[in-house]
Amino acid sequence: MTLDAATIDPLRPPPRPERRRRRVRVGEVVAVLFTVALVIASVAPGLLAPLDPTAVAPLEAFRPPSPSHPFGTDESGRDVYTRLVHGTGASLLIGLAATAIGLGTALVLALVAVFGGRVADGIVGRTIEVLFAFPALLSALLVILVLGPGPVAATVAVGLSTAPGYARIIRTSLLTVRASGYVESARLLGHSPARVVLRTILPNALAPLLALATLGVGQAVVWASSLSFLGLGAQPPAPEWGAMLASARVYLTTAWWLTVFPGLLIVATTLAATAIGRSLDARSRRSS
């Protein structure tokens, strides 16, 4: 009796290959679209909002949302929508730069810890703890003490204060990857340590971080806005979400739209970043 070849071929792929089309989630699509809009707003804000974000019209001040001013006008009669769009770049830059500073510092710390031997690991471990002991806003104030207030100080401060968290995660991730079977396989092939680190360890260890970083961007914007509230953040009249939110707070009872729209935008950005971060995370998880 001959066997049905298809039935017994041990090389047949699994019954449900994981590569089946993933169901597209509405949330993810919205998040991606929103992000695209953010990118456009950062690169070419004029496309979405042709008006001048700093042009004042004192007699038009405090207009509630209307067709001509969808998000209303602020205390100087400036169009809130236009300012939000034009503020995207600066706000995201703060978020991205802070996250980059945090991640960069963290990466250096973690690499030294993991590949620098026991002593280095101990030192870095303590360094991370010390950085942890300087909570975000405190270290922000400390940086401001040295650099003086302003967006640069705020960005550096927020960035540095996120570093220890990232460093811990990267370190664990590096350790896991270093101990993994595929790194051992690479070593067994006689590859040089540098090649193994660059081609195998880093890409795998950093993948889950991407997801985290997207979350960090939104958080950084929020923190920077707290500094603006304390009078230590961005400089006028450049529109920046955090600064807009902070300065609008004064008019909360008389002009709700001034706070609501920047607030919504920050939250929406964080949500979109989280959604994208999640799905990247899920992808990198699925792959490991």
Next chain:
Amino acid sequence: MALLTTVHGTRARSVARWAARSALRAAVVLWASATLVFFITRLVPGDPAEAALGGPGSQASEEALAAVRERFGFDQPLIVQYGMAMLALLRLDLGTSYSLRQPVAQILGDTVPGTVILAVLALLLAWVLALALTLAQSRGSRVGAAVGDTVEIVASAVPHFWLGTILIAVFSTGLSWFPPVSTGTPAGLVLPVVTLAIPIAGFLAHVMRGSLDEALRSPFAVSALARGETETGLRSRHALRHAALPALGLSAWAFGYLVGGAVVVETIFARPGLGRSLLQAVTVRDVPVVTGVVLVSALVYVVLTIVTDALTRLVDPRIATEVR
């Protein structure tokens, strides 16, 4: 592993070793923080002697400046100043505030309790809220998860200053339930604590829900259900502890975040506290106060790390009996 035979001896020994290691770690972190702050504050632009006399707004004379330099040792080499600063710290001498003309220790003594009470209550409330949020979500429901996600992210993305204002508008001005500013009574604590707690609750819930989901999906959950365990029992007896572990690990960090948030909350609710002292000190470059506040917050962090570590060891037997 050799665990099977030496469990009892290992446990006691590992507790002792843990305690010793924690103490050493705490000392190192404190010393390093002090050193870091010392050198950072030396980077502050401007003449420290002038700052000591109240900054450029004061009209300090040359003689006064010279006297101050002499007194604080600003004319000594940096390393000598560092040595002096560390010796002073060992004597628990934090120096005198430039702007308030008071010993820093006294200022901290006045303000730390308020902030610690605020932060501790906020942390507790955050835990309660996070646990409630976590437990409320129904298992495996995608809509539920999405709603949970949104609530948590929105909660963790609202700036304190904004939340505080909204809470005041609703619960003080609108409903007159709580006073809008601190009154020294428990009622006056409610809004500040809630303001501080909500963002961190969102964050903790986010972390907890992730690990709760993982716990509920894990094989031991299936075997618990297969024994006839109820959904509630599964959560309370099994999954919750797993969910709490990572959040517990984050609590020391969260406390730091709360102390930072206190800067804003104390300003809004007019509460005396560490945060406001710090903000004030930074605006006038009052280095001794800044140093003091940072050291206190480092100390609090260190203590809390040890506490959460100990709690983690209580909850997670895998760590307590770990052999290295």
Next chain:
Amino acid sequence: ACAGEPEPAATGPTEGGTLVYASGDAEPTCLDPHVGGNYPQALLATQFLESLVSRDADGAIVPWLAESWTVSEDALTWEFTLAEGIEFTDGTPFDAEAVKANIEHLQDPATQSSTGYLAVQKVESVEAVDETTARFTLSAPDSALLESLSQPWLAIESPTGIARGMEENCESPVGTGPFVVDSWAKQDRVTLTRNDGYASAPGDAAHDGPAFLDGIEWRFIPDSASRYAALQAGEVDVIDNVQPDVLVQAEQSEDLVELDAPRPGSSNRIELNSGKAPFDDVAVREAFIRSVNVDDAVASLFQGTAERSYSPLASVEPAAYSDDSLFSYDIDEANDLLDEAGWSEKDADGVRMKDGERLTLTFPVSTNQSIPAEVSLFEQLQAGAKEAGFDVQLDLLDLASWYSALGANEYDLVSAPYTKVGPDVLRILYHSDGIVPAPSGYFANHSQIDDPAVDALLDEASATLDEADRAALYEEAQADVLEGYYILPLYDQQNHFLLSTSVHDARALGTVSTPSFAAAWLS
């Protein structure tokens, strides 16, 4: 509710109760106004310290702790006759020795006085002729002496209290006022209790004798929204530093009364640094002033709560001189002026250029001194000036950085109001002596006006005791300052208080417009 002085209540005053005052000003670091000397200290000191003289609502000097005074022919000797039978709240008698001790305290560098120190610079010595006669000997005539002495920063404290040393005296200065400092919980409140032996109300007071209130809780609530919420919730009875939008809103409220008490001294104005390019050119200064539409900005941001000023001095100063013709908004004129001044090219951003230099103006703003509406106003002016080709760089700075920026002459525009009783503030602000910074870098002549004519007018005014002559001289000096386009006046130094309607008979003193609760009562 209506603005201005609260209406007198129909029923008579009732005794008792504690008034809660919420201050949005910075918390003083020392309650003794001799030390340093800023407005927050004055606010508090008004409640427990008293000066030799006061000023009434019309700007006339009235007796207070001094019942009368005479001045010698050469204007170098002043003799004050002091009120009798007054004691400081620590039991120390108020007498000429006390006055002498106070002036010496102000002049002692160790006190670190700045406001008071400047005000008594011309006082050479004080002599206690007898118990009730204090004789001041001056080095030069000082027509502003009485005005200076009326200020809370020169209030008379108990010499015994001063002798306790700075640390203790900062915590609880001792005076003769209607209230006594009981305790000071830092960052929270100062508790004041009634001085039951009070009997030294100023000449213009309606009520003499101890206060009706049992005491005052003086709270520090830095956040303006919370402060207003606290007032609405009835947690506090009085708030200061009220924001314009809140004022407008409060007008609708039946439960709130406004007390508008603009501060004396300078008006709120933007000073143009004439000490360096580009504002060393009067045409550029005029162009800047012409290019900004202050009226619209004030209207939109202050919503009718502030009136436009065209004077270097506050409207409460009788000597204030205005000239609105100089400040009309005229962008074409501004452009022409700049073209003529050689700033004719424009770069890609529309900023004017001259010899490769951009027409950039640095404008450091202290977030501690300017309320949000004012910062917004600066932003609007910034936008207006941009039309004319000015690139105004607003720098929001904390106080220390702001002082450093000024000290380093790194500014073209600055706004720094100065509160002082009387027109003599002009000398501090516009005399060329004020350009040279103190060792610490502090100086008051931010416009860096270095005009011998102005100097001469100010010096002469300072030596002229005749009110009319003095006023004429000051008027001329003001005209010079205005016509030189050194400053852009905005409005009076805003000083709005909101009071719950249960507070009666609170008033602002005619000196530095600090509120006094000596006659206030709660219903």
Next chain:
Amino acid sequence: MSARDVSETSTGPLLELDGLTVSFGSGSSRTTVVRDVSFSIAAGECVAIVGESGSGKSVTARSILGLAGPGAIVEARRLAVDGHDVSRAGGRELRRLRGDVVGLISQDALVSLDPLRRVAAEVGDPLRLHRDASRRERDGAVIELLDRVGIPRPEVRARQYPHQLSGGLRQRALIASAIAAGPRLLIADEPTTALDMTVQAGILRLLGALRDEDTGLLLISHDLGVVAAVADRVVVMRNGSIVDEGATAAILAGGSHAYTRQLVRAVPAGVPRGTALLSREPLPTATTIAGHTPAREGRGGASLDREGRAVLSARGVAKTFGHGTDATHAVRGIDLDVHPGETIGVVGESGGGKTTLGRILLALTEPDVGTVLLDGEPWSGIRERERRSRRRLAGLVSQDTSSSVDPRWSVGRVIADALPPRLTSDERRRRVRDALADVALDPDLRTRSPRTLSGGQRQRVGIARALAAEPRVIVLDEPVSALDATVAAGVLDLLDALQRDRGLAYVLISHDLSVVRHMSDRVAVMLDGVVVETGPTEAVFSSPSHEYTRRLLADVPVLPPA
């Protein structure tokens, strides 16, 4: 035990299953994983389900408890336990059935106990939930239960946490928990995987005893030997459906379906060395490769070239982990020579040091004492830098197929990474294709990500990578224990063929004695870090000299001769 709430009046079968269909997902992504499955189990009967991985065995079993999984859609004409209709039961009733009437031993035994709770709590839970037993009563019962499942020192174990127990102990604790409330039906899903033979034998005895006490038993196993030992009837599943069913003996004899025969045939037990498992054709004799003398003639490794130089040789290697009282002597003093073209099988108890020995041979672990030579040159005790150029001579194929390849790389890149350096890209591409062809994989797979491959395909990629480096010797650490029998057979055939083709030397580590017997020329039996017995495979298996080897062989469940 105590009286049951569930009446014992029902006389029908304990489990009735008719037309069970289970699917997951909804809409277009809906997949049916169990299709129209029907069988029944009577009290005291043991039914086994066999079939390849993913065929729906576990889902079927869990459906009986209403625990098919989140999002599962379960349909059945009848699904009843002890007369209670599960498909219609409400939450409360279902919970009463779970643990009380039906006990479940889940497949992932190592992680099926809550790591944060004490063993006693986990084992005693059914008593708390169904018997209202007090704490004291439970503690007593737990110790009895632990004793019953053969856990030594039950008082100590009860107080410990799961991570303090070895895999075998954990497996037994899980069984104790499943039988705590005395269920009438016990479902055992792969209860003996990851256990060594001795422990496995104990568990099979226990299951047999339960069955004899009238408990119905549903056994799921991929190991036909285990099935033969306890099952009365066997159900063969494939792709979610039952393809064959019958008495154990009949099924093991080949059943009535081609797939059943395929399954039975894949078992290496009794298949002599040099015979392909799947086709049962003799493999060609080894050819001469690159100057290597063929190591053997004929089959069974009768004549080994012992004179030729060993490609790997270990002399007195020992390795201790930890120190003081915590020290583990993983390997203590082992001599071993591996000659070109031969396979050395390494068997022994779990934790006996097999993997450690393999790692020492690969110079991944440095021995504390002793030396290893590769091709006569020093291999241990030198710096990694000096080893690097010769690393490619010794390769590894490990059990964990998915974690040993970079998840971010394509199959092609994984293999190319192992090729000798400095090849032109054309040459490189050609060699990748060849390598895939050598292991009988479609060259089109090179663009795929390894994680989208089946287990068997992945293991072949692992082998292709090991070969691409052109090694002389490969250490195979449990190369097929993660694969189901048919797939494993394919991999074993391939390894055998490649050895013959290229004169490779293998060190084969496995706990599956039939695999070792089928593949090896010589075996080494390890116990506690020492080789207690070594010799030609057939000699050791037919006349073991060491007590431990004899015990090991006695515990192997044997299939009745086909």
